[in-house]
Amino acid sequence: MLPLARLIDRALGPVNGPLETGRSPPFWLIFLGVVAVLVIAPSFLSRYELLNFSNFLTNIFLALGLCLIWGYAGILSLGQSAFLGLGGYAYGVVGINLIEAHGNTWLALLAGLGFPVLVAALLGWIMFYARLKGVYVAILMLVVTLLIETFLNQTAGQGWSIGLAHLGGNNGLGRFSGVIREPPSLTLGFSADAMMIFGGKTRAFYYLIVGLGVVSYLGLRALVNSRLGHVLVAIREDPDRTETLGYDVRRLQLGVFCLSALLASLSGILYVSWGNFITPNVFGVYYNILPVIWVAVAGRKSLTATVLGAVFLVWLSQKLAIQGDIAFVVLGFILLGGMMLLPEGVITGIGERIGRLFDRLGIGAATRGGRHGG
Amino acid sequence: MAAEPLLETRAVSKRFGGVQAVSEVSLKLAPGELRCIIGPNGAGKSTLFKLLLGSIAPDEGTIHFQGRDVTRLQPHERAHLGIGVKFQNLAVYNALTVRHNLLLPLRHQFGSREVEDEIARLLARLNLVGTEDRLVGSLAHGQKQWLAIGMALAMRPKLLLLDEPTAGMGTEESSATGALIQAVTAEGVGAIVVEHDMAFVRELKAPVTVLHYGRVFAEGSFAAIEAHEEVRRIYLGAARSERPRRLRNRQP
Incomplete structure (x- = not known):
């Protein structure tokens, strides 16, 4: 092997492994290409397109978190969007109260990240220490998120305020009259005259999302290919067995569940920062099933597939929505067909076929089923 | 006594x-x-x-x-x-390689250098030499059973x-x-x-x-x-x- 190739191989060691599709040199070249395109995108996209694209990208953290707990650790949650909502609401409420006094949103950011993780820790403790399994976790999470939705929908009265923030019933947090304040965009910086405001229309917001996205993606790849990642997969395949090998499955499930909540809450905070509003809809069935569909259709056992699937399917939904309701039926059939033909995920399936083609051409071990390359 | x-x-x-x-x-x-x-x-x-x-x-x-x-x-x-356990069903991890299956129990007690010797020793004992980089899903039924016993043994x-x-x-x-x-x-x-x-x-x-x-x-x-x-x-x-x-x- 060329010294350069060996150097690259070593550098990619932590993020390459048998538990993720795409670990060949061509894959990483394409990855670099995609990042480069993302970096220069603001120079060729219109203002509206960039705004829209930023919105799509906010979802990838939610999807990555679900991919981690479902695809790798075997925990399906049908209420993952609840953590997005809790993150958005917590960020919004604290932000509304403190933005004028502080001039920044550091505390709101902390609340937005911390509150959902706290809730996840409590729920996870109940679920995993009671050894709830499979479908029961999924249903319990769905019940929790619907309860939150029901509760928030009846907070229209003036009594439902936290400090300056009015919860606003099914209108949610946002500016609907002069009296009601809207949640601020992320305002971060270390001195009053050097504050960066990450509003949805700004390039700063776009670059923040792209940066966080790349870091999260690479970080999670390193996680799933680490020792801990192997234990997570072992828990997915057989939790009882994994316990007898000396691993406290309950604690590990709780930990990874909290991490997924953290990722979801990041989506929620970014969403509020983007549009300065959030409604109880995000706790509803539709918003909780969507991420499950993205991850399932794209390929739940692959972080790469999840990111691509989430962005593509949100884009497709929006394109089809312009055509009216019939478009959702079309979308439904596309998803159904994809899952029947490639049950492990459309993108994963295509990725494996490309990998096998590369193998045949001798361009390196790219397939999931191939030999362990790092 | x-x-x-x-x-x-x-x-x-x-x-x-x-x-x-x-x-x-x-x-x-x-x-x-x-x-x-x-x-x-x-x-x-x-x-x-x-x-x-x-x-x-x-x-x-x-x-x-x-x-x-x-x-x-x-x-x-x-x-x-x-207390080492081998369940009745095929409790091996099909998505991981033989090596990674064995590493799960071995990592509790061995450093990265000794672990290689231990893997080699177990593979020899289990008649699984040469399979370490294969995904367990591709092993024969009997081999999987042996690997499952081997994973229990790996806990010493x-x-x-x-x-x-x-x-x-x-x-x-x-x-x-x-x-x-x-x-x-x-x-x-x-x-x-x-x-x-x-x-x-x-x-x-x-x-x-x-x-x-x-x-x-x-x-x-x-x-x-x-x-x-x-x-x-x-x-x-x-x-x-x-x-x-x-x-x-x-x-x-």
Whole structure:
């Protein structure tokens, strides 16, 4: 092997492994290409397109978190969007109260990240220490998120305020009259005259999302290919067995569940920062099933597939929505067909076929089923 | 002074709703001792197995391991004390390589350099040399069973709990498995084998405990149990109805 190739191989060691599709040199070249395109995108996209694209990208953290707990650790949650909502609401409420006094949103950011993780820790403790399994976790999470939705929908009265923030019933947090304040965009910086405001229309917001996205993606790849990642997969395949090998499955499930909540809450905070509003809809069935569909259709056992699937399917939904309701039926059939033909995920399936083609051409071990390359 | 038993259960009982699955079972196992637990379907073998490994807790009675009360300890805690388990089903991780399967238990006790020697040693012992980089999903059935036993051994247990270790194996593979279990116990590891394949139990030449309706029905050498009139009646009667299942298990 060329010294350069060996150097690259070593550098990619932590993020390459048998538990993720795409670990060949061509894959990483394409990855670099995609990042480069993302970096220069603001120079060729219109203002509206960039705004829209930023919105799509906010979802990838939610999807990555679900991919981690479902695809790798075997925990399906049908209420993952609840953590997005809790993150958005917590960020919004604290932000509304403190933005004028502080001039920044550091505390709101902390609340937005911390509150959902706290809730996840409590729920996870109940679920995993009671050894709830499979479908029961999924249903319990769905019940929790619907309860939150029901509760928030009846907070229209003036009594439902936290400090300056009015919860606003099914209108949610946002500016609907002069009296009601809207949640601020992320305002971060270390001195009053050097504050960066990450509003949805700004390039700063776009670059923040792209940066966080790349870091999260690479970080999670390193996680799933680490020792801990192997234990997570072992828990997915057989939790009882994994316990007898000396691993406290309950604690590990709780930990990874909290991490997924953290990722979801990041989506929620970014969403509020983007549009300065959030409604109880995000706790509803539709918003909780969507991420499950993205991850399932794209390929739940692959972080790469999840990111691509989430962005593509949100884009497709929006394109089809312009055509009216019939478009959702079309979308439904596309998803159904994809899952029947490639049950492990459309993108994963295509990725494996490309990998096998590369193998045949001798361009390196790219397939999931191939030999362990790092 | 008599040596301290490796494992001791004192009148453990477990009830599921209206069913008394295990009733006042008291067992003693010395270090290096091999014991078979047999009984017809529904005799409480699986429940007793779960009580021993810790995935369920008894309603009454206590379980002691090396003199320590482990009744309320979780499976992972018992694993660290030295209780290795091999389940009846194929409890290997198909999505990981043979190497990574073995690393899961090995990483608790070995540094990165010693672990390689340990993997090589286990692979040799399990007749799995050359398979380390293969995904477990691609192994043959018997190889998977052996890997599962190997993962239990990788915990360096003092007690090995084996639930039907030869399920689905051919005669030759069964014999080799029996030899492996005997070799391990000869090294001082206690072992409890839950089994209903009488041919395999005969081959192990170990003392046998018979469970029936959750109680210890009889105990003794295999010859004594085989000659036991009552055991023949309850066990062979049930064994006849189990024959189709065993035939199915025999298929590759």
